[in-house]
Amino acid sequence: MTVATEPSRIASGPLATNYDAALAVGEARAAASTWAATPLRRRLQVIRSVRQLLGDDPSAVAATVELPWRRSSAETLTTEVLPLLDACRFLERAAPKLLEPERPGGRRRPFWLFGSKLEIRREPLGVVLVIGPSNYPLLLAGVQIVQALAAGNVVVVKPGCGAGRAARFLQSTLDRAGLPDGCLRVLSESVEDARAAIAAGVDKVILTGSSATGRSVLHDLADQTTPATVELSGCDAAIVASDADLTLAARAIAFGMSLNGGFTCIAPHRLLVAESVLPEFLSRLSPRLERVEPVPLSPDLELRLERFLDQVEHHGGRMVVGARPRSGSCVPILLTDVPEAMLSELADLPVPIAGLFAITDDQDALRRIAEFPYRLGLSIFGDPERASVLAHHADVGVVVINDMIVPTADPRIPFGGRGASGFGVTRGAEGLLELTAPKSVVLRGGTFRPHFDPVEESDTRLFATFIRAAHGSSFGLRWRAMLNLVREGRARARRSGTIDR
Numbered sequence: 486m487t488v489a490t491e492p493s494r495i496a497s498g499p500l501a502t503n504y505d506a507a508l509a510v511g512e513a514r515a516a517a518s519t520w521a522a523t524p525l526r527r528r529l530q531v532i533r534s535v536r537q538l539l540g541d542d543p544s545a546v547a548a549t550v551e552l553p554w555r556r557s558s559a560e561t562l563t564t565e566v567l568p569l570l571d572a573c574r575f576l577e578r579a580a581p582k583l584l585e586p587e588r589p590g591g592r593r594r595p596f597w598l599f600g601s602k603l604e605i606r607r608e609p610l611g612v613v614l615v616i617g618p619s620n621y622p623l624l625l626a627g628v629q630i631v632q633a634l635a636a637g638n639v640v641v642v643k644p645g646c647g648a649g650r651a652a653r654f655l656q657s658t659l660d661r662a663g664l665p666d667g668c669l670r671v672l673s674e675s676v677e678d679a680r681a682a683i684a685a686g687v688d689k690v691i692l693t694g695s696s697a698t699g700r701s702v703l704h705d706l707a708d709q710t711t712p713a714t715v716e717l718s719g720c721d722a723a724i725v726a727s728d729a730d731l732t733l734a735a736r737a738i739a740f741g742m743s744l745n746g747g748f749t750c751i752a753p754h755r756l757l758v759a760e761s762v763l764p765e766f767l768s769r770l771s772p773r774l775e776r777v778e779p780v781p782l783s784p785d786l787e788l789r790l791e792r793f794l795d796q797v798e799h800h801g802g803r804m805v806v807g808a809r810p811r812s813g814s815c816v817p818i819l820l821t822d823v824p825e826a827m828l829s830e831l832a833d834l835p836v837p838i839a840g841l842f843a844i845t846d847d848q849d850a851l852r853r854i855a856e857f858p859y860r861l862g863l864s865i866f867g868d869p870e871r872a873s874v875l876a877h878h879a880d881v882g883v884v885v886i887n888d889m890i891v892p893t894a895d896p897r898i899p900f901g902g903r904g905a906s907g908f909g910v911t912r913g914a915e916g917l918l919e920l921t922a923p924k925s926v927v928l929r930g931g932t933f934r935p936h937f938d939p940v941e942e943s944d945t946r947l948f949a950t951f952i953r954a955a956h957g958s959s960f961g962l963r964w965r966a967m968l969n970l971v972r973e974g975r976a977r978a979r980r981s982g983t984i985d986r
Contacts (some may be wrong), residue, residue: 523665538662
């Protein structure tokens with residue numbers, strides 16, 4: 486579900502053309518070394534200034550999002566603006582510790598490397614291309630931009646369809662906050678610009694989009710072995726256990742299906758409900774879904790939804806809540822008796838629709854989750870202790886227990902999927918570190934370097950004795966090996982001429 490919007494009236498300059506994509510990458514590349522050398526404290530000052538500028542007039546920020554399924558500015562403020570500002574504050578507080586050089590202590594060093602000191606540095610990658618989505622243009626692309634900048638990278642952004650105005654607004658705000666020229670460039674919304682930027686040479690790509698888009702981008706990146714973090718389609722499950730608070734579960738799932746007009750990557754599309762409570766749960770969920778206002782559909786999306794519902798009917802599925810789309814709009818739809826594999830089509834069908842399935846036990850739920858290709862997120866409703874065990878075994882990227890979607894906006898959470906839902910994470914400490922390259926620097930003190938001496942067959946006993954002394958299964962074995970090690974070591978030293986015979 487996408488829509489074109491006019492360029493921002495507050496942004497400086499026109500949106501980039503296809504020709505400008507390579508130029509934008511070149512300008513970012515020219516600014517990369519200077520920004521990477523900028524002290525972290527100064528980089529975080531820019532991010533703090535951005536947070537404060539956005540916080541001064543949040544309604545103006547929300548006004549940059551013009552999407553047909555967004556029903557109110559209040560929803561934009563709560564789903565995008567507030568989480569983005571909290572993500573900035575997280576970086577201000579956490580980045581200094583996360584990005585400082587790590588110096589592992591000597592106790593973790595192998596004995597045979599005594600005298601060496603290790604420092605692990607986190608260095609920026611260079612030019613990061615952010616290919617943003619259209620459903621949450623401020624939050625998702627915004628967090629990726631500020632994380633990349635905090636890590637010392639420069640950024641080129643290809644906004645999602647209809648998201649250009651929000652991206653240009655973020656660029657103008659960063660300019661006002663003191664970001665040096667060239668450190669952030671915004672392309673047009675065209676797919677061609679993303680491909681042109683990749684061809685121009687970038688150092689990492691962060692993509693939020695469909696599985697089809699992910700495959701296409703990864704194909705383009707393969708020739709240049711450019712790394713990527715890809716958050717792709719979701720068709721998430723919600724488990725309603727037999728001991729769940731059914732009213733809470735119904736409220737949560739109705740909220741998840743209606744949030745942002747159903748256009749949320751971790752919206753619930755597969756409801757796995759314990760068969761013992763299924764009738765009661767349905768009686769509580771149905772009236773809530775029936776009160777949700779219709780969401781507008783583009784002609785293309787309406788046609789795709791109609792075709793999907795035709796296939797559902799052909800395979801014996803039934804609509805137990807909702808109705809066929811009409812007059813370019815859609816109400817929430819709940820289906821039953823649908824082959825679960827069919828619901829994979831909902832991964833790229835951004836409408837409020839879900840399938841209802843009875844499960845026999847927890848193992849049945851886990852099996853269904855593991856066998857489904859899209860494994861972005863999971864919500865579990867039930868006893869917290871039991872749900873925690875389920876969460877441990879579920880092969881998904883993020884699990885929320887007794888809640889829906891909102892907790893995943895926590896800036897501490899690394900967010901990413903598994904299977905067809907992509908790989909890598911954004912946000913959180915792990916998302917920040919994914920935007921750096923680790924560099925190990927080893928310093929060896931003194932002059933004792935026995936490993937420089939040639940290794941001969943006669944040294945076999947020495948090394949075998951050392952391995953037993955370091956890793957033997959019993960204290961007695963290790964102690965005897967340690968005594969023998971002294972003798973073997975002196976013998977090798979005599980052979981090499983290190984000590985007198």
